[in-house]
Amino acid sequence: MKYLEPLSRQVRLSDGAIPEADAVQERRLSDLAGLFADEAAESELIASNPLVYRVYDAAALPKEDGQLLFSTTVIQSGRVGDEFFMTKGHYHARADRAELYYGLSGQGILLLQTPEGRFEALEMVPGTAAYVPPYWGHRTMNTGEEPFVFLAAYPADAGYDYGTIARDGFAALVLAGADGPRVVANPSFVPTARAPKG
């Protein structure tokens, strides 16, 4: 029997980075082109192409059933028009896989949607453990003034489906308002209503 070796990764509490990460994905605004509702604001801001978020993939582990992958995500504070800086959002390629988020610093929202377009928003602050059930697409946004940092753990065989959200959009937008973030239906969302694979 060949065993995988135990391992640990230290999250740098000052900024959420994992210095020993296996990989770091950096997403600038140009990587999210077309995802924000305010196209004019997006075009204008792409000129300076700010960093939107980084994902620190902690460790290279087998992408097998029973394994867990884990990462931290650091979303910068910022807006495109009234819309908060956010992740691309995805479904899992194996759509029956859940995911767990845990808020480390800053504040944000975990936005979820079913393929039919029902959406839910969960507020996240440090200490919030937020559960993404199977089949829900999910995206996070920073609604605060500081970087929003969270830990994620998910089945290693979950995989990513970014294409559906890139094509159809997300059922809700999270916009800055005078009384705090507002979650509103996205008028240009096309319900995917794909049959979930199980």
Added chain:
Amino acid sequence: MKYLEPLSRQVRLSDGAIPEADAVQERRLSDLAGLFADEAAESELIASNPLVYRVYDAAALPKEDGQLLFSTTVIQSGRVGDEFFMTKGHYHARADRAELYYGLSGQGILLLQTPEGRFEALEMVPGTAAYVPPYWGHRTMNTGEEPFVFLAAYPADAGYDYGTIARDGFAALVLAGADGPRVVANPSFVPTARAPKG
């Protein structure tokens, strides 16, 4: 399609409790009788039967492949003889299931063993993400002066095998020493050397 609903649980950062937990498991020393190496010290301390740890099971979710369960564990500071307060320790009933721990406060050690008796010790402080690979038995202990609190996430179908460690013991002991915690081989450990299921 019936979807599970998204949910969140707030971890109380002051003490690691989850006030909305689905279940709380409380383990006093009498629940761990026979697990500590110093039998005389254990017998003496059982008279006052101190709290050793609590586990806050965050949410009742289906125990199905693809789902994740999550919890916090709060281990009190204390010793039985020279041995630090610790959890019972377990293998997963589905031994090919991994687990992720994330240190929230205090300090401790994640001790792991293979059924053949090889052991590893990972130090945990706030911000340490520690990975339990499939097939490794695992136990945690508080090596500090404050409660040791960590978050755990694991596949919902992993299940628990407490019996093997209750019967055979753990391959290593973590003892208090003048220069800090010492991880030493347990002379009374019986290697289980069971064939891992998977």
